[in-house]
Amino acid sequence: MEVKAGYKQTEVGVVPEDWEVRPVGTMGDVRAGKALAARGAGQQRPYLRTKNVFDGRINLNDVLRMPMTEADFSRYRLRHGDVLLNEGQSLELVGRCAIYEDEYPEPCAIQNQLVRFRARVGVSAGFAAQLFRHCQKSGVFTRIALQTTSVAHLGVSRFHRLQLAWPPQEAEQDAIAEALSDADALIESLEQLLKKKRQLQQGAMQNLLTGKKRLPGFETNPGFKQTEVGAIPEDWEAKSLGDIGESLIGLTYKPTDVRSDGILVLRSSNIQEGSLCFDDNVFVDMEVPERIMVRVGDILICVRNGSRELIGKCALLDEHAKGMTFGAFMAVFRTPAYRFVHHQFQSAVLKRQIHEHLGATINQITNKSLNSFSIPLPRQKAEQEAIAEALSDMDGEIAALESQLKKARALKQGMLQEVLTGRIRLV
Structure with missing residues (x-):
């Protein structure tokens, strides 16, 4: 491939001719922290570990202490501008890093779960941190990490040798x-x-x-009354969903009904953050009863799933869903008050009833149960x-x-x- 004038091909890709590809260890001091020694000699000193280093920020909610001699503390003590990287983490998070900017109110060290990069003179710590964050997110650290049974290790020596492109100035x-x-x-x-x-x-x-x-x-200030859904205004009612609409369970289909196109069957994966998402679709070629073809204003609800957290998640359907149906692990709730009821599905009132219904082992909501749930409703x-x-x-x-x-x-x-x-x- 032809390289543009002013650029050169290197082992890390095409970079400007005046940039240098150098090992990380030549651009600053690379060091792991102190091994944990709960009963060692010395004074109790605060130290940071992986739980304190997030992407681009230091979190001080849980800073621990261990004994360190003066020599150890001098060796592992942090300075303003040190770049800290997670040495041991899950494979996708290994190397997660942030700059330490004296956030902790007293002198602080690091444990050996972290690697410290201290930029040498002429090297920008801010640039190094951004470069390392990019390495973590783009998979560079994943490629050099050593995977053990449950943890991936960046490795001080591997990180030290890692070749990266650096502007000379x-x-x-x-x-x-x-x-x-x-x-x-x-x-x-x-x-x-x-x-x-x-x-x-x-x-x-x-x-x-x-x-x-x-x-x-x-704002009529009529006073409040106690109901099965808690205290509500006197001029409101506690209504069961079955009294104000109907719920329908979706389509049952066989693997042989699935096609590359046809009628889209809405499933749990089609609801993301309360809206319809079409990244993972299933289509069927079969007769679908008209009453379970979705309509504008239908509230699509996940009523059965292996994950309890997904039960009850929902989306309000608009004209973009016309011509679609929904699967047997889903339900739609139809009501003239669909806009108000849809918001009630996000409320603590309905979420509590769903949670109580699921109990210890059941991961589904039946039509009977759905219709029995009550909400506060203005008259x-x-x-x-x-x-x-x-x-x-x-x-x-x-x-x-x-x-x-x-x-x-x-x-x-x-x-x-x-x-x-x-x-x-x-x-």
């Missing part, structure tokens, strides 16, 4: 690190905003779906619609943030491919 390394750090900051800010929005949504659901908070125009349809609209607006805000976050992550991934290979030069 620290200024360019710093520029790359800063650009990628800015992308990380955007991702983190979106993640935090999304977390806050989800917390607000959970609080709003709890209050609006039980009548603890009334929307403008419905006025207008209030049902207003609550559904308010919660749907919050869903929309969260979906927009999720889309922004997905784009920000894709942008960061694209930047990694360009700036860590020198295809785009920042200085």
Whole structure:
């Protein structure tokens, strides 16, 4: 393959001519931490281990201590700017790393579950951290790790010898690190905003779906009454699902009915994060009763699954699902109040009833059980619609943030491919 002018082919791929392919150990000091010695000599000192090092961040929720002599502590003590990598982890997480920036309030060391990279003069620790994070996520560390029965080991010597491409000037390394750090900051800010929005949504659901908070125009303050679903307003009702709609169990089909195209059978895998997903589809060529062909407004529910956590997950179907059916491990619930009821399926009220029904061993919800579940329901349809609209607006805000976050992550991934290979030069 022809190499563009100004670039060269190396053992790690095509890089700029002035970049160097060097072993990690020549760019900084590589060292494993201290072996755990609960009854050793010396003073009790704090140390970090794999539980403290996550992708791009240090977590100090669970910092342990062990005795260390002054000589040991001097050898394993952390400095600001040290890059810490998980030496022993699952294969996909081995090498997960972050920069230590004196987060702990007192001098701290590392245990031998971690490897420390201390950049030499002229090498940017920020660049090294971004380069190592890319190695972990792109499988470079997986390829050099030694797999034991349950843990993969990065290996100090293997990491020391690992050949990687490095810009020769620290200024360019710093520029790359800063650009990628800015992308990380955007991702983190979106993640935090999304977390806050989800917390607000959970609080709003709890209050609006039980009548603890009334929307403008419905603030009648009638008082509360105790029901089987808890305290609800006097002008609300506790209604069983069977009283306000019907549930239908899905299609039973044989392996010989499956085709490469035909009628799509919605299954548990087609519901992801409360929405329909079409990454894993099954099609059948057979007669399907009209009543189990899905309709706009159907609430698709997982009612049987090997995983208890998936029982009750659901999605509200729109026009994109027309012409589809659903499998026998699924159900649809049909009701005129589908928007309001769909939100109730996300509520603590229904989730608690589902959990109580499953008991110790049963991983399914029958039609009889589904119809027996009760929800708080405003008597006025207008209030049902207003609550559904308010919660749907919050869903929309969260979906927009999720889309922004997905784009920000894709942008960061694209930047990694360009700036860590020198295809785009920042200085």
